[in-house]
Amino acid sequence: MTSIGSISSSTNNITSATKLQLEALGGSATSVTTESEAEALIVKLKAAKAASEASKTAKKPDDDSSQSSTSETEVLAEAKSLASSLGVTVSTSDTTEDILSAISSKIQQLASSSSQSDRQLAQTYQAQYETIAKEYQSVQTSQDSIYSAMNQVSINNKYSLKL
Numbered sequence: 001m002t003s004i005g006s007i008s009s010s011t012n013n014i015t016s017a018t019k020l021q022l023e024a025l026g027g028s029a030t031s032v033t034t035e036s037e038a039e040a041l042i043v044k045l046k047a048a049k050a051a052s053e054a055s056k057t058a059k060k061p062d063d064d065s066s067q068s069s070t071s072e073t074e075v076l077a078e079a080k081s082l083a084s085s086l087g088v089t090v091s092t093s094d095t096t097e098d099i100l101s102a103i104s105s106k107i108q109q110l111a112s113s114s115s116q117s118d119r120q121l122a123q124t125y126q127a128q129y130e131t132i133a134k135e136y137q138s139v140q141t142s143q144d145s146i147y148s149a150m151n152q153v154s155i156n157n158k159y160s161l162k163l
Helices: 004-010 016-024 035-058 072-086 096-111 114-159
Strands: none
Touching: 016 035, 035 072, 035 114, 072 096, 096 114
8 A cells, every 4th residue: 555655755756854955945846856856956055055154154244234344355256256156167367347247147047947946046146146246336336436535635636736
């Protein structure tokens, strides 16, 4: 006599422990059909989650989001890390904008995939991408403000020296 549990597991071939792990990581057991696919998705989701948590903890020393002291070098390092997680190759001469563009393209590629697991990964990486892009924009705005202030000081010096 066959039980209901054995029928449902034979059609999906995924153990309940694996299903629980997927759900705990924000994945869905319906997006995979075999145990090996599920385990591969778990590994990817864990890597994405670890990268996300690492970037969050790296930014929390002062826990004051209104005063970001992130430098362009730090943003570049975060972008390179995310690119590496996504499997995007970057060269040492790539700018932060180049890397962010490549990351965005890869995320869009994952999001448009027919695989549910790829779309879930795209959502996870999209959140990280948006955080990095926001930080980069903040750095750019700060730099623009500094250049503008320096230009104004230069103009004031010219007037005061009557040049």
